[in-house]
Amino acid sequence: xxxxxxxxxxxxxxxxxxxxxxxxxxxxxxxxxxxxxxxxxxxxxxxxxxxxxxxxxxxxxxxxxxxxxxxxxxxxxxxxxxxxxxxxxxxxxxxxxxxxxxxxxxxxxxxxxxxxxxxxxxxxxxxxxxxxxxxxxxxxxxxxxxxxxxxxxxxxxxxxxxxxxxxxxxxxxxxxxxxxxxxxxxxxxxxxxxxxxxxxxxxxxxxxxxxxxxxxxxxxxxxxxxxxxxxxxxxxxxxxxxxxxxxxxxxxxxxxxxxxxxxxxxxxxxxxxxxxxxxxxxxxxxxxxxxxxxxxxxxxxxxxxxxxxxxxxxxxxxxxxxxxxxxxxxxxxxxxxxxxxxxxxxxxxxxxxxxxxxxxxxxxxxxxxxxxxxxxxxxxxxxxxxxxxxxxxxxxxxxxxxxxxxxxxxxxxxxxxxxxxxxxxxxxxxxxxxxxxxxxxxxxxxxxxxxxxxxxxxxxxxxxxxxxxxxx
Numbered sequence: 001x002x003x004x005x006x007x008x009x010x011x012x013x014x015x016x017x018x019x020x021x022x023x024x025x026x027x028x029x030x031x032x033x034x035x036x037x038x039x040x041x042x043x044x045x046x047x048x049x050x051x052x053x054x055x056x057x058x059x060x061x062x063x064x065x066x067x068x069x070x071x072x073x074x075x076x077x078x079x080x081x082x083x084x085x086x087x088x089x090x091x092x093x094x095x096x097x098x099x100x101x102x103x104x105x106x107x108x109x110x111x112x113x114x115x116x117x118x119x120x121x122x123x124x125x126x127x128x129x130x131x132x133x134x135x136x137x138x139x140x141x142x143x144x145x146x147x148x149x150x151x152x153x154x155x156x157x158x159x160x161x162x163x164x165x166x167x168x169x170x171x172x173x174x175x176x177x178x179x180x181x182x183x184x185x186x187x188x189x190x191x192x193x194x195x196x197x198x199x200x201x202x203x204x205x206x207x208x209x210x211x212x213x214x215x216x217x218x219x220x221x222x223x224x225x226x227x228x229x230x231x232x233x234x235x236x237x238x239x240x241x242x243x244x245x246x247x248x249x250x251x252x253x254x255x256x257x258x259x260x261x262x263x264x265x266x267x268x269x270x271x272x273x274x275x276x277x278x279x280x281x282x283x284x285x286x287x288x289x290x291x292x293x294x295x296x297x298x299x300x301x302x303x304x305x306x307x308x309x310x311x312x313x314x315x316x317x318x319x320x321x322x323x324x325x326x327x328x329x330x331x332x333x334x335x336x337x338x339x340x341x342x343x344x345x346x347x348x349x350x351x352x353x354x355x356x357x358x359x360x361x362x363x364x365x366x367x368x369x370x371x372x373x374x375x376x377x378x379x380x381x382x383x384x385x386x387x388x389x390x391x392x393x394x395x396x397x398x399x400x401x402x403x404x405x406x407x408x409x410x411x412x413x414x415x416x417x418x419x420x421x422x423x424x425x426x427x428x429x430x431x432x433x434x435x436x437x438x439x440x441x442x443x444x445x446x447x448x449x450x451x452x453x454x455x456x457x458x459x460x461x462x463x464x465x466x467x468x469x470x471x472x
Contacts, residue, residue: 023110031052032054042092081093091117097110156329159327167319178314184367220237225278245286249290272284323368339351390462
């Protein structure tokens, strides 16, 4: 019988001591009775320091954690689980279970401690990996959207025709091109034009927006990485420069590239060799670089936020794209093209009045072609009638239109009909009269019209706001 008890005791001790989870036992008053090796390791405290002492006394000395699952169970007589961090930075899940005798008295509290520090680290790695994957997916969607939104380039003004001629000329060579221009002028379309007419047209053109990628990921995006190069790098991946081998890479918003990445890009441009993050082996790739920015790079060079040597490498052939306000001859065909495009997409048939076109061609478009397209889409989608008039235009466009000159007789666009010409003249006359007179009755008297007719036409041409609420 004694041997059987000894065997059971040995088996019981072997199970407790071999557990990977920390285990310790308290009596009903909180005095520690037993601690297994795993608990000693987790808390960095030996059994000799803990056994026989009250939990609260030991915790106050910093050897164990407060709040305590064991003390909470003694207080509530219920099982308790706590998520804790000990003094050594280890994250634990502590679960305390009460043990009662036949009389219902609390005689023991058994506490298990599970170290989840490693699990937490792995979870963070998984989240970082998922973030990288999400970034890649977003870029793929953005590239697809750019392809869907690509539009033909309309050029009527001399400055735009010159820019197109320069783009076609540089398409024939492999020189690096720096495309310059304000946001929304269509720098991406010029990059597409160069690629389409180059000897690399059959090879891919990879587009990267340097301002849309976090600094911590930009080098991995450009140069690729090997397994274990950083947290979350569970496999190897080629960078965009490597993927573009034989083709073209378009680095949009190049001014946003961090200085550390500028150094690596400069080195690559010098010898065509790249090295993935976490690797010691270099690869030779044949990639033509197109870059674009709306920033003042020489000014950034002076302030130290952009490398002078990289600026010279990129600006072998600078290609400036004119702002839309500099392309007056392009405005009318560009507006009509956008209206037709959105009408076809929406399955409707709408057209602009001469007065509305007059306002649109007099607006400065600080957002350039992108803003013009947004305005045209809004007109097509939001207007209720087939005829798009001044009242359908955004108020910012109407009030911001700088077109004040009269169109001389005989210089009307050939596509304008007589009704449209008359409407344009009528608007100019009413606009000038509204500047001279303070009341609609005065305008009516000066022009030989009734006041209700003046009110209606002022409203039609977006001029009624000059007089506040409609006058009776």
